[in-house]
Amino acid sequence: MSARTASILPVGGLVAVGAALACLLAPAPARADTDNFELNGKIYTKYLYKNDDSAGCLSLSNPFWPDNIGGNNGACTEFELTILGRASKYVTTGVRLKSRFGALWQGWWENGDVRWDYPNDTLFVENTSGESLGMNHAQYVKLRGAFIRVAPPIPTVRWVHIGASDLGMFNEWTVGKVRYIDRDNANGVFVEGDFADRTVQYHAAAIATPKLFIGPRWTSGLSNADPRADYWASDWTYALKLDYRPSSALALRLIGSYVHDWEADDNDPDATGPSDVERGTNRAIEREIRYQGANATLDARLSPESMDWLNLTGLVAYSYNLVNTDYAANSVRDDQGFSPLLYLVDGEGEPEAAQGFAGKVRVEMYDPFEAGVSLKLEYFNIGSEFNAIFGARREGDVLLTDGIIGSGFIKGGQLPTLNLANEFIDFDEAWYETIIGWHGATALLELQRGLLAASLEGTFVTYNTNQQGRDTDNQYPDFLYTDGFTDPQAFTADQDYGNIYDRGSDPRSVYKEFQDRQTLIAVLNAESAIPGAEDLKFAVKGKWVHDTDSRKADNAEDDYVGDLFLGYGMLKWQATNEFATGLGYEWQRWDEERRSGSQEQGFYDYATTKHTGRLVASYTFGGLTFNYLLEYFHKDQERDRPGSPDQQWRVWRAKASVETGW
Template sequence: MTKRLVIIGLVLALASLAFAELGFDVAGKLYNQMRWTNGASGFGAHTNIWAGRDNERFGNFVRSEAEFEINATVSKYVKVYMRMKTIFDSDDYGEPNDGSANASAWQTYWTDQTGWFKLRGFRIDFMPPFEYVDVIGLGTPMGLRFSKWFMADRRYIDRDNAKGIYVQGHFSDQMKWNLIRMWQPDWQGYNWGTGSFHAEDATWAFNLNNVLDNFTLDFDGVWYIDVEFDPEDYDNPNYSGEDDEPDGTMSGNWPYMAYGAALSGSYDFTDAMGLDFNVMMTGQSFDTDLADADEDNIVDDWADWWPSPKYASVMTPSGVLSLLTTDPFDNGFSPNLQFFYIHHNYISYWGSRREHDLLMIDGGIDGIRNVYGDRLGLNTFLWGGDQIGVRHEFRDNDFLRLGEGLVESPVGYWGGTFDFDFDLDTVTLMGQVNYLGATDNTGGDVDKEDPNYDGEGDLYMTPRDFSGLVANLGVKTKVSTFDLGLEFRYGMWQDNGIGEMEESREDYTADDHSTNAMVIEPMLAKQLTSAMSMELKPRYQTVKDEYGDGDYESTTSDIVISHKWVYNLGGFDFWLRGEHLFRTSEYTYEEETRSTDEHDYSSHTLQAAWEVKF
């Protein structure tokens, strides 16, 4: 027994010596997150009361992640990276509104996904001795490649299961380029799928960037293709043609492709002031024989929840323009401006689904209603959120870690943002004013100039008549050892019809909707000891909705007490967050008589997480 141990020890020692020679690093992490809520139907301060449970934000769970990372420098030319990780351990999810979530037991529903280690990422970086090529990477898409709108991070590499070749090079010190060939996962397509033949599906992406002293310029291009066997090839078992001859091979065609091109950059007028811009054209096209038999340019079996526009062929512009400053008056006052226009037919399959916040606006603006008809927009504005680079059906709000907010999509909206930060000696003021509109605002009318409008056929455009204003003003200061803050948020918007019209083409008022909301949130934070800090945020928020001609109203008022505790000692990181909600809701509706219902409830949620890196 002793002899065996000695041999094992020698082998390990030799292996570690060999790894040391290779520059071999192994690191690891253990993370555990736990959430507890009371049994109040899973409603939280962030939950849409109309929709009931929001499937990203309810239930109790304990979730563990163990992770190993290996970095090795094999030679001057080769680096290797691997990450192995567990996830999906002991979740208690249930389904929205189906009552299956077990609110008190720590039990596992997804038994086939319990704590297995998976290869969640790998890459080989080959640095060839070629003059203009710096790195050829092979592997999973880890990290931002070049554009948050077109080629962004992927959080769940194993689930998304894409692979690629990433080539980086340069023409000069100032001018660099990227060329990428991705194999998209088989679900990442226009109808949550890429057909039955996947082998030749591909995304090609290219980037050229030039950096000068005060000027940068980027050109980005992305081209997504879905290849299927040609149904008119005789050798295809599903042959549907008439005049082809057998030749022993099945040829492919491209029933679907999507594309994007962007010109972006920045120009610094001075060290304190600069301009950022990003102008994009994106589009898609279908094989109309397969997808649009009636040739109305609407995909025949289109359903609202696709991550792509409903038009068989479309190409539209989008863009962002920002004026950014860094204390230009040398007195702590830094104003910023941004204008964005993200067309409702914008499309990107590789844009940020979660990892990046692409706009200056503080909070999500995902419309009056999301694709399921739930009202999300103002709620996400109230609690913050990030703006991502794909259509809202494609955003990724799964498996949030402690403290992460929901992400929302700005697709279909335009807006202007004035943002300022006024940092004085003892006080910091921050604020923002946003005006928002929808890019498909028609005022409730159809586009009669559109060649596809037949004069009396089905409604072609989605008529919207939307406008909104959201603003916030905050102040922070420090008194003794206490950080103090106060934030005020206000939002109002209205949408006079988002799809339903009478045949007379007159605006149908029953689906008109207006919302007003307000939040007041003081903050108190303190470093309690060198290892522990806490933050307390009591909040009052109220949202009032009116539908139609005022025949339906609802007012929801919340008092929410949030607290956060952070502790670290000896490499042990611990976080605890709590949220205690006391809600009063009042619904007034008019059928034969005007009636009012009232509901009161409270919910309490505690989330804790601890992590050790080693």
């Protein structure tokens, strides 16, 4: 209220008028406009414990280089605010503001200031400030997941989505759903719609290619990762999905994707010398292709109406990957065999594309005899050079089989890419293995009767990658560690990047110089509530993997025979509506003849015994969820190799989380 207004009003009415004006002029009470604005908040706190001396809130960080948020002891909190908006009924928006994860509760003073010793151009060595861990630990809030979604009045177009996406609209063989840690880091423009009376639906996308993980040396042009490349800002991936449903029983889907990695032409006159039209300079830099990748799948699903118990699915896939070694270092050669791509050459030593086909057919018969017995059969054949570079890196599973890597506590999945990501996870999370080259079949018998659900699996796998004298020095990445069952439970980031503690083969290692391998897998699962005590449920699992590899054909002394035996049981109790708990135990025994060594030095036997005990508890109340897991991991590894002492693990570790959203 202005002073002039007050002066012309009778004093007696000032209070009443003032109160009335105050009501009129004061801002309205804060109130979310539920018509066009929505806020969602979430606080997530995680706690980790392990009987070691590492600090951090992520058991398995980036193996190369380890992110300094990795570690096994500490408590960390993150907060996120999701804002959804509706500009009109045609335009919606969304954005997430999320704090960086990794600040330990114990780091009271952390402000992101890494103290730098300027005279010596290095970190300040004797920094006692306590604020020395850097922005990763400063809990800064980052813009994530921003998108605009519009339904324009354009024929056939239903939605145009601009901005962040998890890329879940395609499939594991082409462009895969982004793993949780990168959930909405992907950005692009997406158009979805339909035509032909909605019998054909389409989804087209132009996706900004991530500068890390797609392309040679896991980059699309980061010079510190590949000195021959330094241009990633104009790299895009294009994808198209077509769904066609000619009848209610049959559904067809075609998906294609294409990755194109540009680099600036090193020999362009503008980049090599002074501006001179006679030299050909024109203030424009030409581009060269560093890498091209294409993937396509055609899959069909048939569910005959007359046989509602029958489901038939099939998929064929194709991949093409070509690396221009003028602009990409050969990481098979230079990085000890760690590469997400092949570097094939023709007879004259010129680069040629790696091309591969893959296919699978699955028959599912759901209780055809109404006896609670179902049968699933799957045939799969993945080409030795098939590779879905932008496919799902984890959190997916394309085969019916339990695979080799999955155990009782640690789940497993199978994916058709060399670009797997068993990292940025905790010790209790699932692991994934590549199926490139797998050729075989699975039969899965399922029983559902009363409280009991059980399944029995048998799988036989031989390998299209079986070959003698494969060039793993220059063309085919072997990921250096090629031998033995992989041990996800014993895996740690830095140590096992270098395989210091002999954790077995890399889950991406499918190419070997000499291989003649085949595998048998048998799995029994059962789960049931206990009659008369339905609050109690048990789950058991038994597994046997028989893995053989004759390796070099003319060397009888190098034949690998590995047997993995697994027994697992878990008892769960839903004690109250809020509180549940469980106790489990897993035993594994690995007998591996001639597991590790070399053609030059011979191969040596390994025997491994593992015991894992786990206690879990959860409490859910009023929008709050608390989970707790305590594990004891006991492993003995006996090694016959001279100079290799036996090893043991006596590891206690725990993980707890509290989460609430509103």
